[in-house]
Amino acid sequence: xRTHYCGTLRxxxxxxxxxxxxxxxxxxxxxxxxxxxxxxxxxxxxVVSDPVRTPDTYHLAETLRSEYVVKITGRVYSRxxxxxxxxxxxxAIEVYAEQIEVLNRVHKQLPFQVSQTENEFxxxxxxxxxxxxxxxxxxxSANLQLRHQVIKTIRRCLEDRFNFMEIETPILTRSTPExxxxxILPSRVNLGEWFALPQSPQLFKQxxxxxxxxxxxxxxxxxxxxxxxxxxxxxxxxxxMEMSFMSxxxxxxxxxxxxxxxxxxxxxxxxxxxxxxMTYAEAMDDYGCDKPDTRFDLKLVxxxxxxxxxxxxxxxxxxxxxxxVKILPIPGGNQTISNVxxxxxxxxxxxxxxxxxxGVAYIRVLADNEIETIGAIKxxxxxxxxxxxxxLTGAKPGDLLLFGAGDAAMVNKTLDRLRxxxxxxxxxxxxxxxxxxWVTDFPMFEWNADEKRLEALHHPFTAPHPDxxxxxxxxxxxxxxxxxxxxxxxxxxxxxxxREIQExxxxxxxxxxxxxxxxxxxxxxxxxxxxxxHGGIAYGLxxxxxxxxxxxxxxxxxxxxxxxxxxxxxxxxxxxxxAKQLKELEVISTYKPKAVD
RNA sequence: GGGACUGUAGCUCAGUUGGUUAGAGCGCGCGCCUGUCACGCGCGAGGUCGCGGGUUCGAGUCCCGUCAGUCCCGCCA
Numbered sequence: 066x067r068t069h070y071c072g073t074l075r076x077x078x079x080x081x082x083x084x085x086x087x088x089x090x091x092x093x094x095x096x097x098x099x100x101x102x103x104x105x106x107x108x109x110x111x112v113v114s115d116p117v118r119t120p121d122t123y124h125l126a127e128t129l130r131s132e133y134v135v136k137i138t139g140r141v142y143s144r145x146x147x148x149x150x151x152x153x154x155x156x157a158i159e160v161y162a163e164q165i166e167v168l169n170r171v172h173k174q175l176p177f178q179v180s181q182t183e184n185e186f187x188x189x190x191x192x193x194x195x196x197x198x199x200x201x202x203x204x205x206s207a208n209l210q211l212r213h214q215v216i217k218t219i220r221r222c223l224e225d226r227f228n229f230m231e232i233e234t235p236i237l238t239r240s241t242p243e244x245x246x247x248x249i250l251p252s253r254v255n256l257g258e259w260f261a262l263p264q265s266p267q268l269f270k271q272x273x274x275x276x277x278x279x280x281x282x283x284x285x286x287x288x289x290x291x292x293x294x295x296x297x298x299x300x301x302x303x304x305x306m307e308m309s310f311m312s313x314x315x316x317x318x319x320x321x322x323x324x325x326x327x328x329x330x331x332x333x334x335x336x337x338x339x340x341x342x343m344t345y346a347e348a349m350d351d352y353g354c355d356k357p358d359t360r361f362d363l364k365l366v367x368x369x370x371x372x373x374x375x376x377x378x379x380x381x382x383x384x385x386x387x388x389x390v391k392i393l394p395i396p397g398g399n400q401t402i403s404n405v406x407x408x409x410x411x412x413x414x415x416x417x418x419x420x421x422x423x424g425v426a427y428i429r430v431l432a433d434n435e436i437e438t439i440g441a442i443k444x445x446x447x448x449x450x451x452x453x454x455x456x457l458t459g460a461k462p463g464d465l466l467l468f469g470a471g472d473a474a475m476v477n478k479t480l481d482r483l484r485x486x487x488x489x490x491x492x493x494x495x496x497x498x499x500x501x502x503w504v505t506d507f508p509m510f511e512w513n514a515d516e517k518r519l520e521a522l523h524h525p526f527t528a529p530h531p532d533x534x535x536x537x538x539x540x541x542x543x544x545x546x547x548x549x550x551x552x553x554x555x556x557x558x559x560x561x562x563x564r565e566i567q568e569x570x571x572x573x574x575x576x577x578x579x580x581x582x583x584x585x586x587x588x589x590x591x592x593x594x595x596x597x598x599h600g601g602i603a604y605g606l607x608x609x610x611x612x613x614x615x616x617x618x619x620x621x622x623x624x625x626x627x628x629x630x631x632x633x634x635x636x637x638x639x640x641x642x643x644a645k646q647l648k649e650l651e652v653i654s655t656y657k658p659k660a661v662d
Numbered sequence: 663g664g665g666a667c668u669g670u671a672g673c674u675c676a677g678u679u680g681g682u683u684a685g686a687g688c689g690c691g692c693g694c695c696u697g698u699c700a701c702g703c704g705c706g707a708g709g710u711c712g713c714g715g716g717u718u719c720g721a722g723u724c725c726c727g728u729c730a731g732u733c734c735c736g737c738c739a
Contacts, residue, residue: 097696115696131689148697156699174672174690182688182700187673190731244739264739291738419735511739524739574739618732629732 066136072108074155078141085110085160086168088201089133090180092126099126101162102180103137106206110155111144112137114162122162132171132179132201138164189620193634196625208622211331212610216284218330219304222323229280229306234269236262236286242576242584243525245289248299251650262288265603267526268588270307271560274599275591279309284606293629295618296552296608300627304609306557307601313543313559316600317503320547320555324501331613334499340547344506353391353477353484355507358551360500361493363484365477366392366458372470376445379426383470390470393480393487394458398465399429401491407467416486417469420479426468430460485551500550506530507544509537510573518575525570526588527558528600534566537573543600554609557602564592 067086069078087105098115113119114126119139129135139160150156176195177187181203192199199205223229240247240261247261263269266285273281285305293299308316318339325336341359348355351364372380372390380390395402406413407425417425429437434455436443446454460466467483469476488494509529510519521527523544533540543559561567567589571581582589607619620626627633647653 091699091701093698093701095696095698095701096694098698099696100698100701102699111699113697117696145697148699150699153699177673178689180700185674185688188669188731191673193731241739245737289738292736294738295733297738521739527739628730630730632730634731 070107071103071105071110072155074110074141074158074160076143076157079143079158080141082138082140082163083160084136084138085112086136087134088179089129089131089135091131092129094127099123101126101129101137103135103160104180104201106210108154111150111159112139112162113159114165119162122165125165125167126162129165129167130171132175132198133167134169136164136166136168137162190628190634193620193626193628196635200624205621208610208614208616209624211614212606212622215327215331215610215613216606218327219282219284219323222326223280223282223306226322226326227280227319229282230278231283232273232278232281233283234263234266234273234285238263238269239584242580243521243574245291248288248290251652253650256651264289265303266305267524268585270305270601271526271588271599272591274307274309274560274562275594275596277309277597279597279599280306281308282306285603293627293631295620296611298607298619298623298626299631301619301623302606304555304604304606305601306603307599309597309599311598311600313505313545313600316557316559316602317545320557320602324547327609327613328499332499336499336501341502343502343504345504345508345541346506348504349477353479353481355504356546356548356551356553357502357504358485358488358494358500359502359548360495360498360550361488363393363395363488363493365480365484366394368392368454368457371450371453371457375450377442380442380445380468380470383472388471389473389476390468391476391480392454392458393467393469393484394460395465395467395487395491396461397463398467398487399431399463402465402487413467413483413486416482417479420482421475422469422471422479425479425483426470428454428466428468430455430462430464430466432462434462498550502548504546504548505544506541507546509533509540509542509570519573521570521574523556523558525574525576526560526567527570528561529566529570537569545602547602547604549609549612552608552612553605554612555602555604557600559598559600562592562596562598564589567592 066084068084071085071087074083085103087103090102090104090109093100098113101112101114102109103112114122116123137160139162141158141160144157144159175198176191177198178185179198179201200209237250237260240249240259241264244264247264250260250262252258252260265287266283270281283305285303286300287303288300290299291297308319311319321338321340325338328334328336343357345355348357350367351357353365367389368391369384369389373384375381383390402413405411407427408414409424414425426442427438428442431437436451458466467480469479507522509522509527511522513520519538523542527542527544529537530541530543544556545558546553546556548554561570568578568581571585607622610622611619614622616622625633625635632638
């Protein structure tokens with residue numbers, strides 16, 4: 066039907082007769098001449114009709130309205146000098162409409178304007194209910210096209226440069242004990258038994274390594290039945306990769322090339338390789354979290370040594386019971402952050418309280434290195450200690466020192482949050498900065514106080530560091546995360562490929578031999594038939610695209626996302642099913658809807 | 663499960679200490695207009711103030727409940 070996309074027309078097409086298909090973005094009827102902007106996914110172009118130059122179409126053009134679907138044939142002309150529009154790519158030309166065919170009309174008032182004026186905001190629930198219209202809009206169309214370009218770049222790079230194969234893995238699989246809540250589906254053929262939707266293709270991709278497909282990838286849909294957030298959907302997309310015969314170093318190097326290519330092709334940014342690296346221990350020490358935003362400094366300083374014998378019991382007591390005292394120094398903080406904000410009721414206090422802190426102690430460094438703080442701290446601090454403190458934190462007159470004291474996890478969480486809030490507020494974060502780094506040497510396990518057992522920090526298939534093999538409980542893992550501006554965009558590990566070690570890890574997380582065999586027997590058995598050393602990584606594709614698109618929510622880079630209540634407003638899923646369907650599955654719902662008055 | 667915010671015309675919003683007939687811009691309809699590009703000008707239609715209950719002489723406004731959306735905590739190996 067058509068010969069060109071609207072948004073691609075340039076002065077090169079002047080003189081050609083072309084045919085366009087698309088939607089009427091806007092119509093400007095000046096009485097004697099009508100201008101239409103015709104839009105398709107490539108952009109839009111101006112179409113002109115008037116009674117002299119295009120007598121056959123003028124009256125039809127008068128009847129066109131926004132979002133009518135039309136086919137227009139005409140000749141491309143250079144715009145008159147005074148009518149050039151340098152704000153749109155097609156602004157140097159226009160098309161005289163010699164034929165117009167209305168392919169379809171709009172019969173109802175549109176729920177919102179599709180043609181975008183400035184940054185007009187439309188309620189998200191409306192956008193989601195009429196997602197097909199929302200996706201016509203420039204911003205969403207651009208986001209989905211960006212997503213496509215990212216995926217295309219990944220495919221080209223992995224397939225053509227690195228010889229990866231894409232292999233699909235099952236969506237109907239079995240429930241796994243660790244990790245997030247599964248979505249489950251009843252099996253009709255095997256009554257009483259249940260499938261689960263995969264949280265990731267982890268086990269299948271490892272089995273593909275056993276099969277000899279030494280470089281596998283998949284743009285994989287994954288499912289987790291947990292509560293939603295701006296960056297969490299119940300179904301999401303991972304770039305999933307697994308490689309055999311590659312060390313951690315080789316896997317990281319390959320992935321750096323992939324990432325560099327994405328940034329080059331999508332953003333035109335040349336990343337300096339190799340990317341910076343930081344161990345988990347360093348990240349926790351300096352930033353209090355394992356995904357530090359290193360676009361700005363404000364590093365934490367451990368001052369436990371100075372306060373371990375302090376008269377100030379809040380500090381010395383915390384250290385005595387195995388905790389720490391750390392400081393977040395804020396240069397110039399005396400001016401920018403008032404006491405009110407640190408004390409109960411203040412926003413920084415609230416931030417700290419949400420992280421579990423009882424309060425935030427502080428010291429203000431004054432001229433001549435005098436300090437201002439509560440009496441109890443000041444009295445307990447000798448002149449020597451004070452000097453040590455100033456040296457260690459590098460504090461200068463005018464600086465504010467915020468304290469966290471207690472259990473290390475809580476202190477880190479508190480100061481991490483304060484650091485991010487303050488960094489953002491003081492404008493220390495340059496939004497144009499692109500900061501990527503690897504965090505490595507994660508511990509294998511983390512103590513789960515509620516369940517009183519060790520938990521895999523990454524997942525239980527992660528290989529321990531060879532130097533730490535003697536005591537798995539404190540071992541480092543051969544695991545690595547890639548961080549982009551303070552967001553984890555990917556994480557992976559070298560995997561265990563030996564049955565004994567895998568069994569030891571299962572045992573360390575409290576999985577009995579029976580359970581391990583029941584859930585993962587097929588994997589353990591596979592390890593006995595010649596499993597190559599292997600490892601891999603998975604990227605949160607939605608998050609990556611969101612960050613590249615400059616959006617704040619992954620919903621804006623997913624064509625048909627769910628609301629925070631995990632509903633699809635377009636189809637109104639989830640919904641009731643027919644009683645017959647349930648009966649066939651031998652499933653009975655015990656759910657009682659709340660009585661409605 | 664918990665905390666916070668939002669809901670007024672098709673859309674985006676305003677609406678004062680509770681007070682007469684709830685407004686604006688855009689969109690929509692009609693008319694005028696031959697170089698606009700967020701075209702302009704004029705006229706017009708369009709409202710169960712999310713829903714239910716309460717307080718009051720009187721509720722968009724106050725109170726209680728409820729529904730929907732968003733952000734966060736918990737949760738998400």
